[in-house]
Amino acid sequence: MMRHGINLKIAGTATAAGSAASGGALRAWIAAVAVLVLVVGALMPIGTASAAEVNVYSYRQPFLIKPLFDAFTRQTGVKVNVVFAPKGMVERIKREGRNSPADLILTVDIGRLHEAVQAGILQGVQTERLTGNVPAPYRHPEGLWYALTLRTRVAYASKERVQPGELKRYEDLATPHWKGRICMRSSQHVYNVGLLASMIAHHGEAAAEEWARGLLANQARKPQGNDRAQVRAVKEGECDLALGNHYYMGKMLQDKEQATWADAVRMVFPNQADRGAHINVSGAGVARYAPHKAQAVRLLEFLTDDLAQRMYAEQNFEYPVKAGVPWSGLLESWGKFTADDLPLVDVARNRALAIRIFDRVGFP
Numbered sequence: 593m594m595r596h597g598i599n600l601k602i603a604g605t606a607t608a609a610g611s612a613a614s615g616g617a618l619r620a621w622i623a624a625v626a627v628l629v630l631v632v633g634a635l636m637p638i639g640t641a642s643a644a645e646v647n648v649y650s651y652r653q654p655f656l657i658k659p660l661f662d663a664f665t666r667q668t669g670v671k672v673n674v675v676f677a678p679k680g681m682v683e684r685i686k687r688e689g690r691n692s693p694a695d696l697i698l699t700v701d702i703g704r705l706h707e708a709v710q711a712g713i714l715q716g717v718q719t720e721r722l723t724g725n726v727p728a729p730y731r732h733p734e735g736l737w738y739a740l741t742l743r744t745r746v747a748y749a750s751k752e753r754v755q756p757g758e759l760k761r762y763e764d765l766a767t768p769h770w771k772g773r774i775c776m777r778s779s780q781h782v783y784n785v786g787l788l789a790s791m792i793a794h795h796g797e798a799a800a801e802e803w804a805r806g807l808l809a810n811q812a813r814k815p816q817g818n819d820r821a822q823v824r825a826v827k828e829g830e831c832d833l834a835l836g837n838h839y840y841m842g843k844m845l846q847d848k849e850q851a852t853w854a855d856a857v858r859m860v861f862p863n864q865a866d867r868g869a870h871i872n873v874s875g876a877g878v879a880r881y882a883p884h885k886a887q888a889v890r891l892l893e894f895l896t897d898d899l900a901q902r903m904y905a906e907q908n909f910e911y912p913v914k915a916g917v918p919w920s921g922l923l924e925s926w927g928k929f930t931a932d933d934l935p936l937v938d939v940a941r942n943r944a945l946a947i948r949i950f951d952r953v954g955f956p
Contacts (some may be wrong), residue, residue, distance in 0.1 A: 645671040646887040649681055651699040652874065660903055664894050670887050685713045685879065694879040695888035698740075701782040705737045705875050706940035714877040717889050725896035725914045729935045730873055737877035740895050741910035744869045744931065745787050747860040748823045748834040748841075754858075759833065762791065762862045762870065766806025774810045775822040775831035779955035780947065783819070783837060783872065788949060789942035790870050793934055797945060805953045815956045820844060820853070827856035837872070842909030842922055861929035868930035872939075874910065 650657060654676050661672035677684060681699075685692050697708055708714050709732065716735040723731070730739035747759055759765070765774060776784065791800040812831035822834030823844065834857075841859055844850035861869040876895065878888045894900055901912035906920040 644669055644887075645673060646884050646891050647673045647675070647693045647695045648891070649675045649677055649685065649694045649697050649879070651678055651681060651704060652676075653678075656908055657698070659907060660895065660900050661891075663899060663903065664891055667894070667899075668890065670890065672891065682707050682711045682713060686711055690881045692879060692881050693883060695882040695884045696876055696891055697879055698874075698876045700874045702786055702872055702875070702936045702940050703782045703943050705732075705873075705877065706943065708877060709736050709940075713880050715880045715882070715885075717878050717885075717892070719889065719893060721893045722889075722896060725893070727913070727915070727933075729933045730871075730875075730913055732877070732937065737875050738892060738896060739873035739875045739913045739936070740900075741874045741904045741908070742913055742931065743837050743839055743872050743874070743910055744861065744929070745783060745835060745872065746838045746869065747862060748826055748836055748857040749860050750826050750832045751856060751858055753832045756858070759860050759862065760865065762787070763803065764862075765810065765833075765835075766803045768810075770810040770833065772810065772812050773832040774807070774834070775812055775825045776815050776835040777818055777822060778815045779804075779808075779950040784835070785943055785946045785950070786872050786939055787835075787870050788946035789939045790932065790934055792942040792945055792949075793938045794867065797949070800946070801949045801953065804949050804955060808953055808955045820850060823853045823857055824850075827853045838911075838926070839909035841926070845922075859926055861927075863932070864930050867934070868932040871931050871934075871936070873913070873936060 648661070654674055657674070661674065665671055675694075681697070685694055685697070688694070694713075697714065699705055699708070714736045716732075718735040722735070722738055726738045730742070731737065747765075749759060759770075764770070778784070779788075788800060788804060791803055795803070813825070817825075819834075819836035819840045820843070822831075822836055823840070825831050826834050838859060841854055844854040863869060876892055878885060878892065882888045896914055898914065898917055901914045901917040904910050905912050905917065905923055909920070909922065911919070911923065
């Protein structure tokens with residue numbers, strides 16, 4: 593048999609042992625075999641006991657992803673250990689350096705993926721399964737990260753005070769028609785930064801800054817709260833239109849109190865006659881010094897494949913990144929829409945400029 597190129601075939605050893613005339617010869621033969629066994633043991637791959645596990649550092653809350661990891665373990669036998677780190681993940685992994693136990697880094701928003709790239713804590717991986725599952729606009733060209741789900745920035749429009757078709761494009765949000773009618777969270781939140789970054793990519797810096805000024809002028813109140821709080825403000829008449837991620841509609845419908853907020857609005861997917869609605873993602877990449885790289889790649893492939901993609905759609909109300917995966921009934925009820933296929937690396941590289949523009953126009 594072969595172990596790491598060493599031939600351990602021991603021909604005729606039984607005969608040699610049986611014909612040994614003295615106990616000393618027999619003891620010498622046993623000692624020689626023992627040495628070979630020790631050599632083989634030393635050359636065997638280490639860590640085989642831990643090869644059946646993978647360590648995930650996650651920005652996503654554990655309850656959102658645990659069902660996916662449980663399904664992966666059932667399918668593969670690989671245990672998933674999760675470290676939930678909503679803040680300071682990049683800094684932590686940089687401090688850990690080569691000793692970091694992180695195998696896979698899981699996050700939300702293209703901005704956080706870009707931060708991980710800039711910090712040098714990811715390594716490129718490319719497999720046929722990954723590139724087949726994830727369209728090119730939604731993965732890093734060098735395989736440093738892959739989108740797992742798609743989320744779009746929609747308008748939540750009052751059913752009573754906004755007519756169907758009254759809002760058609762993101763660009764319209766900066767026109768005088770919406771003066772004093774819009775609610776949104778802080779401009780510095782990653783979701784709004786991503787939206788402005790996409791406007792920069794499509795229209796250039798000057799036009800994007802003018803749009804930001806117009807959007808600020810149309811605010812009904814000082815930006816505050818989260819995305820769901822904006823929908824509540826529409827329901828309560830503080831504004832007619834709010835910006836928010838689409839999946840919050842599903843989350844609100846699951847909550848008895850918040851369901852009344854959701855019932856007061858309709859979702860509008862902007863720019864359906866041209867480039868499509870702005871897309872952001874949740875995504876993941878393999879850590880630079882992953883101690884279980886093979887298992888990390890295996891988990892990443894699983895998360896982009898049919899079963900996990902269906903689970904995302906059904907449990908978290910996010911759109912599958914893999915084409916052809918059925919949407920949940922609730923997603924279907926919101927209707928089909930055209931998504932902006934702007935490469936997310938273009939959005940990512942404009943984020944710093946987007947933050948500066950929001951600052952320049954005095955957008956809270």
